[in-house]
Amino acid sequence: MKIIIAGAGDVGFHLAELLAYENQDITLIDLDQEVLDYAASHLDVLTIKGDCGSIDILEQAEAGSANIVLAVTTSEKTNLVVCILAKKMGARQTIARVNNQEYLAESQRQTFAELGVDNIISPVYLAAEEIRRLVKQAYFTDIFEFEEGRISLVGVTLDESSPLINICLKDLPDHAKEIDLRPIAVLRGHRTIIPRGETILRQNDHVYFITAKSRIDDLRKFIDCRKVNVRKIMIMGGSELSRATAQLLEKDYNVTLIANNKECCKTFSETLTETLIINGDFSNVNLLVEEGLDNMDAFIALTGNSETNIIASLTAKNHGVYKTIAQVENKEYVHISQNIGVDTLINKKLIAANNIFRFVRKGKVEAVTSLHGVDAEVIEFIVHKPNQLTKKPLRDLHFPEAALIGGVIRGEESLFPDGDFQLEVNDKVIVFTLPEAISKVEKLFR
Structure with missing residues (x-):
């Protein structure tokens, strides 16, 4: 995939770093030669010095044949101009970073889309929204919502009082199974673990659970989190x-x-x-x-x-x-x-990278989430056509060992599948995957 990143600042460099690991064809544009030299010496990217809002520079970067143009400079006006020009040249998809919250309104998005700006993101606004969610569910360390909260991914650190310490997951009590207590990742120090039946939880493990919105309070009570009403x-x-x-x-x-x-x-x-x-x-x-x-x-x-x-x-x-x-x-x-x-x-x-990555992933992707400190991704795929996914139960799909399906949204239902579960067209499937399994998972959902 040919990707052009306009702006090699914090966001631009971070995106280039993440994408370079995946062997994408990346061109990085910036006015600062020192920043470009640093990127070129640390990443496998092509660098171009110049004004990314210049038609000549965009032609030099071959913007017309780009799959995605990411305009993430500190100037939102420059970002919008880059996207408009690149789209006119033939770029398939354009994404602009903005600061003005007014631009995020649906009416404004539509106007910009007509001009050639396919998607608009605001790292500041996205971060503020995440903080608001964290304050609302203060007893969890992380909370990510899929499909307006129908399924939530929440994180918690197991302290000495947790009833889950030294418990083998296959031996969880029956009432844990009744509330769909489903851990999908464990961060133990610097190590990311995909939990299986034999996994034993330890004190200070940072555990991520996936659950239905209606079950969050049951989950909180079971893992013994004290509820505090933040005022x-x-x-x-x-x-x-x-x-x-x-x-x-x-x-x-x-x-x-x-x-x-x-x-x-x-x-x-x-x-x-x-x-x-x-x-x-x-x-x-x-x-x-x-x-x-x-x-x-x-x-x-x-x-x-x-x-x-x-x-x-x-x-x-x-x-x-x-x-x-x-x-x-x-x-x-x-x-x-x-x-x-x-x-x-x-x-x-x-x-910001999470928000942008769903446009980079292969297959029909609704959302991508990265967890702090966890070397993995949570991807929401859509089963968009009949294929092997819809013809066999999950246990027969040869799903990679380094990945697991955490939940499925089918219409208004939130489902947590076992090995006998069979996917259907239009299912939205939430997959937790380590880096080495991403390409195999993408192939399954193409």
């Missing part, structure tokens, strides 16, 4: 993500936002009508305590510095805050922060 939230940082998150949360929660830039606070006050905005040094723990840290139910650290966010979240935990969320853009810190006590990590690059 008071403190957000730290003056980033655009901080503002977008506060805007999504302020109608339903009491939100306090602390930023150390006075002008930023003034700007935020124009759109955040129900958020208490404090201008101050958020590295000063005394200030956080004065502003009510000890009484907060959730603490969300969204500064541009991963280390600051991790330390602040640990400090909040130390002051009795139930739920902590930290923006961590440095991949090296993902395992460290999970192991030392930060509840949940947010990574805008990873969230």
